[in-house]
Amino acid sequence: xxxxxxxxxxxxxxxxxxxxxxxxxxxxxxxxxxxxxxxxxxxxxxxxxxxxxxxxxxxxxxxxxxxxxxxxxxxxxxxxxxxxxxxxxxxxxxxxxxxxxxxxxxxxxxxxx
Amino acid sequence: xxxxxxxxxxxxxxxxxxxxxxxxxxxxxxxxxxxxxxxxxxxxxxxxxxxxxxxxxxxxxxxxxxxxxxxxxxxxxxxxxxxxxxxxxxxxxxxxxxxxxxxxxxxxxxxxxx
Numbered sequence: 001x002x003x004x005x006x007x008x009x010x011x012x013x014x015x016x017x018x019x020x021x022x023x024x025x026x027x028x029x030x031x032x033x034x035x036x037x038x039x040x041x042x043x044x045x046x047x048x049x050x051x052x053x054x055x056x057x058x059x060x061x062x063x064x065x066x067x068x069x070x071x072x073x074x075x076x077x078x079x080x081x082x083x084x085x086x087x088x089x090x091x092x093x094x095x096x097x098x099x100x101x102x103x104x105x106x107x108x109x110x111x112x113x
Numbered sequence: 114x115x116x117x118x119x120x121x122x123x124x125x126x127x128x129x130x131x132x133x134x135x136x137x138x139x140x141x142x143x144x145x146x147x148x149x150x151x152x153x154x155x156x157x158x159x160x161x162x163x164x165x166x167x168x169x170x171x172x173x174x175x176x177x178x179x180x181x182x183x184x185x186x187x188x189x190x191x192x193x194x195x196x197x198x199x200x201x202x203x204x205x206x207x208x209x210x211x212x213x214x215x216x217x218x219x220x221x222x223x224x225x226x227x
Contacts, residue, residue, distance in 0.1 A: 034215050043205050043218035044156070046114070089155065093215070100146060101207070101216055105155040 003027045004092050006104035014112055019077040021107050023090030026071065030092040034101065035064060035075045037086045044089060048075070051096065080111045115140050115210045119219030126226050131194045134222045136206030138187045144209040145183060146216065147191045151202045159204075162189040196226045 005024045013019045023033075031052040036044035050057040050064045050073065057064050063076045077084055087108045091101040116139040126132050136145065145162040160168040160181055168181035183189040193200050206219040 032215065036218075041221075041223065043117075043119070043221045046215060046217055049215050100158050100161060101156075102158075103156040 002105075003030075004090055004102050004104040006090055006107050008107050009105070010108040010110070012110045012112060013080050015082055016079045019075075019080045019084065019109055019111065021075040021077075021088050021090070021109065023073050023075075023104055024071055025073075025092050027092070027094075027102070028071075029094045030102075032093045032096050033064070033066060033073050034091045034093070035062075036089045036091060037084075038089060038106070039086050047088075077109075080109075082111045082113050085109055085111050114213075115142060115208055115217050117206060117208060117217060117219035119206050119222055121222055122220060123223040124225070126196055126224065128197050128226055130196055131192055132196065132224060133190050133192045134204055134206070136189045136191070136208075136219055138208050140210060141186045142208040142210050144216070145189045146207040147179070147181060147189070148205040148207055148218075149202045150205065150221075156205065159191070162191075193224065196224075198226045200224065201226045 003026050034049040035047040038044045048059050048062045048064050050066050055066050066073045087106045089106045090104040093099045118137045120135045147159040148156045150156045158171050159174045160170040162168050162181050162183040164183045180192045203221045205221045207216045209216050
């Protein structure tokens with residue numbers, strides 16, 4: 001039973017355009033959501049998070065949107081840069097982020113110059 | 114955030130042997146976790162490392178195979194015992210710092226079993 005789903009294994013965009021990565025979840029107990037970026041041979045790097053009491057959180061070029069009724073969240077990167085090319089993982093947690101994380105399978109983003 | 118030092122960064126081991134991975138954090142944390150990422154797969158939680166008591170294992174993971182220690186708030190070890198090629202993965206230490214939400218990760222240990 002996959003509780004966090006990233007249905008697009010890969011995404012390719014042009015430099016300067018918007019990248020939109022999607023994530024769906026099934027567990028209603030999740031109330032904290034995170035996005036991580038991972039380069040090969042490195043651990044995941046925390047990017048941005050959002051609590052279920054919000055529907056949007058923004059940090060520089062990165063914005064996460066949460067639609068609780070649809071159990072869907074998305075990460076927007078604007079403008080996309082070649083250095084953003086990596087695998088992006090969506091993760092969810094209960095109890096405000098203090099519980100274990102459940103990860104999606106990841107989306108490989110390629111930003112073409 | 115927290116600075117997490119994980120050692121070794123990579124290793125190639127013979128089947129049937131064991132490897133102990135260390136995770137050291139530069140500040141006190143509330144939670145420490147161990148994850149595994151098999152080739153082409155997502156991150157899967159192995160166990161929660163509890164200070165001064167036995168770790169809490171997820172379904173499919175057992176203490177005999179993955180013994181974990183956490184003697185204090187900033188240090189933990191994961192041992193991969195009696196290794197087989199199927200244990201070839203990246204093993205990751207993760208922590209939740211005090212007064213923080215969300216987890217931070219070490220750089221991972223890339224294990225290859227031959």
